Amino acid sequence: MSRKYRQWVKEYQDQAWTVARYILKDAQEAEDATQEAFVKLWNHQDSIDPNRVKSWLMKVTRNGCLDRLRRRRDNVEFDESYMAGEASGPMQGAAASETAAWLKRAISGLKEPYRSLVVLRDVNQHSYEEVAGMLELNLAQVKTYLHRARKQLREQLAEVRP
Amino acid sequence: MKEYDDKWEDQINALLDGELSADDADLLKAKASDDRALARAIVKAYQLQRVMDQVNVERAPHSLTKRLKAIPREHRSAPVFSLFQPRWAMALAAIPLVVIAVSLMRPDTPSASEIAQARHEMAIAFAYLDKAAAITGREIESTVGNTMANAVTGSVNKVIQSENLTSKEKEV
Numbered sequence: 001m002s003r004k005y006r007q008w009v010k011e012y013q014d015q016a017w018t019v020a021r022y023i024l025k026d027a028q029e030a031e032d033a034t035q036e037a038f039v040k041l042w043n044h045q046d047s048i049d050p051n052r053v054k055s056w057l058m059k060v061t062r063n064g065c066l067d068r069l070r071r072r073r074d075n076v077e078f079d080e081s082y083m084a085g086e087a088s089g090p091m092q093g094a095a096a097s098e099t100a101a102w103l104k105r106a107i108s109g110l111k112e113p114y115r116s117l118v119v120l121r122d123v124n125q126h127s128y129e130e131v132a133g134m135l136e137l138n139l140a141q142v143k144t145y146l147h148r149a150r151k152q153l154r155e156q157l158a159e160v161r162p
Numbered sequence: 163m164k165e166y167d168d169k170w171e172d173q174i175n176a177l178l179d180g181e182l183s184a185d186d187a188d189l190l191k192a193k194a195s196d197d198r199a200l201a202r203a204i205v206k207a208y209q210l211q212r213v214m215d216q217v218n219v220e221r222a223p224h225s226l227t228k229r230l231k232a233i234p235r236e237h238r239s240a241p242v243f244s245l246f247q248p249r250w251a252m253a254l255a256a257i258p259l260v261v262i263a264v265s266l267m268r269p270d271t272p273s274a275s276e277i278a279q280a281r282h283e284m285a286i287a288f289a290y291l292d293k294a295a296a297i298t299g300r301e302i303e304s305t306v307g308n309t310m311a312n313a314v315t316g317s318v319n320k321v322i323q324s325e326n327l328t329s330k331e332k333e334v
Binding site: 002005006009013014015016017018021031034035039040041042099100102104105107121122123124125143146147150151153154155157158161 | 171172174175200203206207209210213214216217218219220221222225226227229230231233234237243327
């Protein structure tokens with residue numbers, strides 16, 4: 001196995017998985033989507049700028065997830081059962097926190113591109129510039145959309161914790 | 163409740179991102195002291211950030227890690243075209259062999275037009291030969307006599323002519 005590829009798996013698998021998990025809300029499908037993205041990375045590794053591998057991978061993962069959502073056609077934006085099995089969900093590290101569980105549901109319930117923006121910026125902690133590259137938006141758009149997304153989350157938070 | 167001015171939204175986010183200058187932060191605080199909606203938005207923003215801090219990147223399950231590590235074995239990258247790859251080198255080397263084989267497989271029987279051409283050229287050649295023989299005969303005659311000249315040039319000419327015709331006819 002390519003040492004370079006092994007390093008990419010080590011560094012980026014969690015972030016790609018997190019993106020897929022939040023968008024698809026289904027563990028098995030998220031695994032499939034993440035694997036597809038890494039297959040593309042493996043096949044195109046020679047043509048990708050080594051400094052932009054992370055951005056490339058997140059973008060491909062997200063696009064693959066959105067394609068899957070479109071194919072799914074059930075159009076369920078928010079699956080309540082997603083949070084029912086807390087231990088296996090993306091929030092397993094914060095399972096003790098009801099508010100954190102609520103926030104995860106709230107993030108998953110956001111529309112695109114707000115959901116991806118919050119996951120990439122606030123959960124995965126990518127820089128604004130990286131997020132702009134991943135979503136093919138300019139910096140001003142990223143900030144504007146992210147501010148709207150956070151405002152929506154704040155308003156929802158105010159409802160559950162007045 | 164009166165909604166705060168949206169222009170402060172950027173300031174709130176910049177404050178949370180740690181990108182707000184000290185002067186702008188003071189300005190925002192001063193404004194918030196007069197605007198309860200804005201003050202409430204700032205408080206909620208901080209609360210949201212605290213909750214957000216509890217939501218971390220999810221660890222990929224072991225089954226996924228296994229699948230990702232298996233990709234290089236299961237998905238060999240497509241071969242790139244190169245003249246220097248063995249199969250292309252072999253193909254290039256085979257071309258002259260094919261040409262030779264095809265040329266060897268061609269029938270060696272001459273066509274009718276080739277035979278006619280050969281006969282025509284031979285007729286011209288023999289005409290020259292007869293002419294040369296006649297000249298030679300005259301020279302010999304002038305030196306050793308007519309009888310001996312006929313004996314020499316006549317037989318030579320006949321032999322050569324009959325030999326050539328026989329071999330050509332055999333080929334045809």
